[in-house]
Amino acid sequence: DAGVIQSPRHEVTEMGQEVTLRCKPISGHNSLFWYRQTMMRGLELLIYFNNNVPIDDSGMPEDRFSAKMPNASFSTLKIQPSEPRDSAVYFCASTPLAVPTYNEQFFGPGTRLTVL
């Protein structure tokens, strides 16, 4: 199995530009999570989906952030317009919903975003 796939691995952009991060979960996993990691705030959940439906988006920082999951094998996290404070590593993780309930979340390699 290829694991969770994220693209791009690195993204450098200028303030004000639109950024789109992509994630392909592990096949058969029906929960998908987007996390952001910064030195100041550590690892924080932005949003998660069950069966392609957003369940909890309370971690999305502001309206500039949006996430979609059009099908079971693809999700995007978009930032428009981007700001320097959005610079961080963004992780995607997936897990199956089925029992046993202590299923681990499998993380992708992350996308390092730098906004200049």
Add this chain to the structure above:
Amino acid sequence: AQTVTQSQPEMSVQEAETVTLSCTYDTSESDYYLFWYKQPPSRQMILVIRQEAYKQQNATENRFSVNFQKAAKSFSLKISDSQLGDAAMYFCAYRSPVRGGATNKLIFGTGTLLAVQP
């Protein structure tokens, strides 16, 4: 709301020695799950060990073991026979039980950076 606290920003251990990383959490739930994740310089998040709160027996995975004290809400990680490859950031995480088919999120501590000295 649940919180996870790791009070040791950095730790250091000699190769082949034992080190214990601390984690405390706060919750009003009686059933939950606890995890330790390792993040090496590659940034990949790797599950090290997990513990179900209803189990009294401490989880063990090879050189990694936990000391789970439910009443004290403490969940420490012990690494025995430390190896250079153990050098990484270690995160403690909490998760509520699955209810109604919904998977709940992981709540992470701030991490402990472990250095292993040769």
